[in-house]
Amino acid sequence: MKRFLAILLIGALMTALTACGGGNQQAEENPSGSSNQGKEISGDLTVFGWGGGEELQSRKEATKIFKKLYPKVKVHEVWLPADNIDVKLDAALAAGNAGDVIMMSPDWKGLRSKWFEDLNPYIERDQLDLEALFTQGVDGGYVDPDGKREGMPTTASDFMIAYNKDIFDKAGIAYPTNDWTWDDFAATAKQISSGEGANRVYGIVSHWILQSFAPFIYGGKPYNEDWTKQTLDDPNTLKGYQLFGDLVKAKAMPDDAAAKSMPMDQMFAAGKAAMYPLGLFEASTIAKNIGSNFKWGIVMPPKDPSGKTVNIKFQTGFAMNKDSKNKEAAWAYIKTVSLNKEVGDLYSKVNLPAAKESADGTFANLKIEGTDISMMDFITGLQDATTFPWGGSIAKAGDLYEQTWQQVTVQGKSAEEAAKAYTSQIQSALDSIHQSK
Amino acid sequence: MEAYYKSKRTSDRIKTSLSYGVLTIIAVIFIFPFIWMLSTAFKIPSEAYTLPPKIIPNTFTWDNFVQGWQYADFTRYTWNTLIVTVLATLGTVLSASFVAYGFARFKSRYSGVLFTVVLATMMLPSQVTLVPTYLLFTKLGWLDTLKPLILPSFFGGGAFNIFLLRQFFKTIPKDLDEAAYIDGANAFQIYYKILMPAIKPALITVGLMSVTFHWNDYMSPLIYLNSDQNFTLAIGLQFFQNSFGSSQIQMLMAVSLITVIPVLVLFFIGQKYFVQGITMTGIKG
Numbered sequence: 001m002k003r004f005l006a007i008l009l010i011g012a013l014m015t016a017l018t019a020c021g022g023g024n025q026q027a028e029e030n031p032s033g034s035s036n037q038g039k040e041i042s043g044d045l046t047v048f049g050w051g052g053g054e055e056l057q058s059r060k061e062a063t064k065i066f067k068k069l070y071p072k073v074k075v076h077e078v079w080l081p082a083d084n085i086d087v088k089l090d091a092a093l094a095a096g097n098a099g100d101v102i103m104m105s106p107d108w109k110g111l112r113s114k115w116f117e118d119l120n121p122y123i124e125r126d127q128l129d130l131e132a133l134f135t136q137g138v139d140g141g142y143v144d145p146d147g148k149r150e151g152m153p154t155t156a157s158d159f160m161i162a163y164n165k166d167i168f169d170k171a172g173i174a175y176p177t178n179d180w181t182w183d184d185f186a187a188t189a190k191q192i193s194s195g196e197g198a199n200r201v202y203g204i205v206s207h208w209i210l211q212s213f214a215p216f217i218y219g220g221k222p223y224n225e226d227w228t229k230q231t232l233d234d235p236n237t238l239k240g241y242q243l244f245g246d247l248v249k250a251k252a253m254p255d256d257a258a259a260k261s262m263p264m265d266q267m268f269a270a271g272k273a274a275m276y277p278l279g280l281f282e283a284s285t286i287a288k289n290i291g292s293n294f295k296w297g298i299v300m301p302p303k304d305p306s307g308k309t310v311n312i313k314f315q316t317g318f319a320m321n322k323d324s325k326n327k328e329a330a331w332a333y334i335k336t337v338s339l340n341k342e343v344g345d346l347y348s349k350v351n352l353p354a355a356k357e358s359a360d361g362t363f364a365n366l367k368i369e370g371t372d373i374s375m376m377d378f379i380t381g382l383q384d385a386t387t388f389p390w391g392g393s394i395a396k397a398g399d400l401y402e403q404t405w406q407q408v409t410v411q412g413k414s415a416e417e418a419a420k421a422y423t424s425q426i427q428s429a430l431d432s433i434h435q436s437k
Numbered sequence: 438m439e440a441y442y443k444s445k446r447t448s449d450r451i452k453t454s455l456s457y458g459v460l461t462i463i464a465v466i467f468i469f470p471f472i473w474m475l476s477t478a479f480k481i482p483s484e485a486y487t488l489p490p491k492i493i494p495n496t497f498t499w500d501n502f503v504q505g506w507q508y509a510d511f512t513r514y515t516w517n518t519l520i521v522t523v524l525a526t527l528g529t530v531l532s533a534s535f536v537a538y539g540f541a542r543f544k545s546r547y548s549g550v551l552f553t554v555v556l557a558t559m560m561l562p563s564q565v566t567l568v569p570t571y572l573l574f575t576k577l578g579w580l581d582t583l584k585p586l587i588l589p590s591f592f593g594g595g596a597f598n599i600f601l602l603r604q605f606f607k608t609i610p611k612d613l614d615e616a617a618y619i620d621g622a623n624a625f626q627i628y629y630k631i632l633m634p635a636i637k638p639a640l641i642t643v644g645l646m647s648v649t650f651h652w653n654d655y656m657s658p659l660i661y662l663n664s665d666q667n668f669t670l671a672i673g674l675q676f677f678q679n680s681f682g683s684s685q686i687q688m689l690m691a692v693s694l695i696t697v698i699p700v701l702v703l704f705f706i707g708q709k710y711f712v713q714g715i716t717m718t719g720i721k722g
Contacts, residue, residue: 053679078663081675087564088660091571097580266485281679291483 042072045329048092048099049078049318050085055281055350059103062154062343066336073329100324101333104151104317106141107391117320119149122331133339135352135359137382142317145226151319152338155351158313158381159209160298160373161185162278162286164271167192167201167294171274178300182217182310185302186243189252192274203252205273206259211405212312212389213277214240219304222389222401223426227433230397230426232404233419241415245408256410269293277301280352280378281314287368298373300381311385317354352378397429478502478691485686502695505677505688513666514673515696518652521583521669525590526647530640533594537602538628542614552603559596563656571660585661586651586669598643605639606632641710645703652700670696 049059056079067075078099080088092098093115102116123130130139138156143149161176168175171192176184189203204210215222220237223230231237247253254267268276269289278286278298290296300309318337320330337343344358348366353359359379366375390398400422407418472492477485478501480494506512540552574585593599609632617627633640655671662668674696677689704711 051679052676053685055679056676079665080659080663081672081678083675083678084656084659087567087656091568091660094568095572095575097575285685288482289485293483 043326046076046099049103100330104319141387151317153317153354157280165295167274202273204275205264238415313385501687501691505692518669522651528590529594529647533598541606581663638710
């Protein structure tokens with residue numbers, strides 16, 4: 001009897017394991033409808049992307065539009081969560097099964113590497129005037145210094161400074177305007193902070209993006225154009241770091257302990273901070289969280305001494321895998337999700353679309369419920385914005401910049417002292433990028 | 438003499454009260470995230486971030502559970518997670534106990550070296566083996582199936598589990614094995630009929646740890662799965678977060694609450710054996 005049960009158990013186990021396998025070859029639904037443009041392109045295409053929430057939903061919807069336009073292409077979709085996606089991509093690229101088109105950012109480490117097809121010949125063949133077709137500022141960073149185009153943009157996001165009008169009114173301080181400078185910003189943050197201990201209201205939250213603003217706010221930068229030389233020790237760069245160190249010392253920005261006490265968006269939404277660097281990607285979520293708790297508005301980030309508004313942008317696009325077996329379909333997909341008006345309108349719900357027509361129309365006319373936020377500000381902000389400076393290939397050096405930032409804002413060291421400790425390490429990290437390329 | 442006992446009783450009472458006081462504070466600290474999850478799951482978005490935080494929501498809503506569950510195919514994800522957890526735990530318990538039995542009862546010239554090699558695998562960061570194992574599973578055609586999440590558990594069950602069970606086996610007198618040998622039992626029968634029942638607390642401990650690990654595991658499903666119909670709960674929950682970490686916190690908390698319940702129930706059922714398993718291994722190992 002026991003032997004019979006043992007055989008039964010093994011049998012059940014084997015059956016269950018067999019049932020676990022496969023199942024991924026389910027045919028994709030090809031919606032009916034034809035398009036002259038898509039008639040001649042066919043074959044299989046694997047799309048590899050990531051994200052979550054409404055953003056991911058829009059990527060999936062965009063793929064449906066592609067399927068409608070190119071009914072003969074059988075699309076296999078791989079959509080995964082963003083957390084730790086680099087690890088998966090490393091493995092998939094090494095194994096050669098990462099898909100024909102891969103979601104991409106100019107700050108991602110895949111760029112300036114061996115994995116992707118140069119898209120210039122396709123653009124030339126199709127005679128695309130990208131300058132006229134793309135929203136200004138959305139395309140930066142996709143072209144390497146040697147001219148190779150690694151990808152095409154789909155969406156971008158930049159920052160505004162959100163401010164709590166109730167706190168400003170209570171303090172009797174005028175609301176900031178688009179012409180303010182970083183000195184104005186620092187003075188306002190210090191002036192508006194009040195209270196002690198748990199009742200402290202801070203001028204500005206300790207948002208993770210401020211570290212990326214720091215090098216640029218007085219006209220400096222963290223490294224030169226081709227990533228060969230660190231410029232952390234440039235006096236203007238140091239001045240930028242010092243501003244935030246001083247804000248922490250003045251208790252206008254939460255120190256490390258206070259910053260760890262609650263998420264920063266929560267701190268702003270709870271009325272515990274007067275200002276918040278608001279990414280477009282989080283604008284609607286934060287608006288929902290604030291609800292009717294208080295009145296608030298947005299303003300462009302302050303200007304640097306040359307009068308240029310300092311902003312940081314995050315961009316998302318698609319690249320073509322060099323090993324793709326169906327490059328025509330891959331290009332068709334990239335072109336569709338980058339430039340198609342219907343897709344652009346879809347993206348407008350969650351981000352700033354790359355397609356100029358959609359950005360200037362659908363996106364610009366959007367409203368965030370319960371606010372008087374103008375989406376045009378985000379379009380304007382993108383024009384001069386700098387690509388997120390610490391991602392991808394530069395990430396190793398980025399960790400060292402992060403440590404420098406912590407020396408100033410957590411350890412209370414002067415920017416000059418912190419820079420002395422890190423410049424040579426950062427330079428080595430930059431050197432290693434070029435050695436390993 | 439009476440005064441001495443009175444003073445000792447008072448001192449004992451103070452010590453007990455202090456211990457309970459400290460333990461209560463620690464328990465509250467540890468349970469607070471769970472309470473917050475419970476509370477947020479029933480809140481509307483604008484209430485999640487009010488200060489001071491309110492444990493009991495002003496506006497009580499069930500919508501987060503309904504919308505959250507419908508947000509992705511969580512029924513499917515739960516089923517997949519269940520398959521992975523049950524089979525991988527079965528594999529872990531069976532194979533780890535088998536290997537541990539070998540290390541505990543059979544000696545050869547290389548036993549020590551082999552055991553050190555097994556333990557050394559604990560020092561190996563998973564990142565090091567990631568690409569080779571990914572390539573291996575790709576070649577085997579296992580990618581985007583549940584096999585890479587289940588079958589490796591049948592090959593050893595993990596160094597820590599082997600170590601734990603070996604220590605437990607060593608606490609059982611060898612006389613039992615010898616008596617069974619005399620009665621005509623072979624090595625497998627001794628393992629299966631004599632020793633396995635004797636190490637029940639340790640097996641339950643290993644089982645519980647394996648259930649918790651596989652139920653919550655995010656990295657392996659992320660690496661080996663591609664299709665929605667194969668995803669597990671840990672992957673599904675991450676879809677509430679966008680690329681910048683911004684999340685729909687109420688729905689996330691609501692679905693997390695549902696998914697954490699089976700593990701909690703299992704832990705409460707098995708906690709007596711769990712504590713026993715860990716303690717006995719620690720004392721007698």
